[in-house]
Amino acid sequence: MSPPAWLIVAALTGAASAASLTPLTHRLLRDQPTSPGWTSTLPTTLTVVVTAALFAALAWRSPTALVPAAWCLAAVALPLTVLDLAVRRLPDVLVGPAYGAAAFALTATAIHSGLWWPLLRAVVCSAIAGTAMLTLALARAGQLGLGDVKLAALTTLVTGAHSVTAAILALVGAFVAAAIIAVALLITGRVSGRSTRPFGPYLLAGALVTLLAVPL
Numbered sequence: 001m002s003p004p005a006w007l008i009v010a011a012l013t014g015a016a017s018a019a020s021l022t023p024l025t026h027r028l029l030r031d032q033p034t035s036p037g038w039t040s041t042l043p044t045t046l047t048v049v050v051t052a053a054l055f056a057a058l059a060w061r062s063p064t065a066l067v068p069a070a071w072c073l074a075a076v077a078l079p080l081t082v083l084d085l086a087v088r089r090l091p092d093v094l095v096g097p098a099y100g101a102a103a104f105a106l107t108a109t110a111i112h113s114g115l116w117w118p119l120l121r122a123v124v125c126s127a128i129a130g131t132a133m134l135t136l137a138l139a140r141a142g143q144l145g146l147g148d149v150k151l152a153a154l155t156t157l158v159t160g161a162h163s164v165t166a167a168i169l170a171l172v173g174a175f176v177a178a179a180i181i182a183v184a185l186l187i188t189g190r191v192s193g194r195s196t197r198p199f200g201p202y203l204l205a206g207a208l209v210t211l212l213a214v215p216l
Contacts, residue, residue: 007056010067014055017075018048021094025079028091038086047078054208061212065113066161068105069122070211072098073158077204080151084200090147099154106161118161125160125167126153148199155207166210174199174206 025047026039037043054074062070076098083089103123110119130153137144152171160167178199185197 003060007059010059010071011052011056013071014052014074015048017055017071018051018078021075021079022047024093025082028083028089028093029086038082043082047082051075051078057212062162065109066106066118068109069102069158069161072102072105073154073204073207077208081201081204084147084198088145088198090145090151090200092147092150095147095150095154099150099157102154102158106157121164122157122161125164126157129153129156129160129167129171143196144199148203151200151203155203159207159210162211166214169214170207170210171203172206173210174202177205178202 022044026044029038051074054077055071058070058074059067076094080090080094083091083094106119106122110116130149133144133149133152134146137146137149152174155170155174156167159170178197181202182197
């Protein structure tokens, strides 16, 4: 398949994925007291468009064998971002299947290619990141939740398949970005020192920026 055709297929796959998850996302939003604006036409349309663009960009930037796993992360990135910002939730119904699908994709790639090291590296990175995040969540109750722990395991599974460096950059980048935004909000008086903010969007952004911007 030629590169332009491959990118078109990727974009259409992303759009279809986002559209298929829209009803579930809306139901999860309606289950919680939140602004009805999150389920309006504009956010829904933007989710589909941005997810399609992410799928195409990942297909262009990532090694072909690792694209399916990256797509598993991209498929839930926008729904999870919206849910964490709106209702402070990272539902297992999205994170769990995405993790399972990414693990399956990496396993299938390993079986097909005979190269098992990327899968092993991904699993090890995921396990270490998940353990570290769980330790932080227990040490700083209220700052991080179990949803953040599970999402960190997912993001490092996908980035770890590329390299240990990618997994580290994705996770550290999330904390650095969160710290910068927190300081900016404190300086401008928009939050207090006791305020907590969703961390899921930073984890997702760190992973996706690493996959798209960092040479892998």
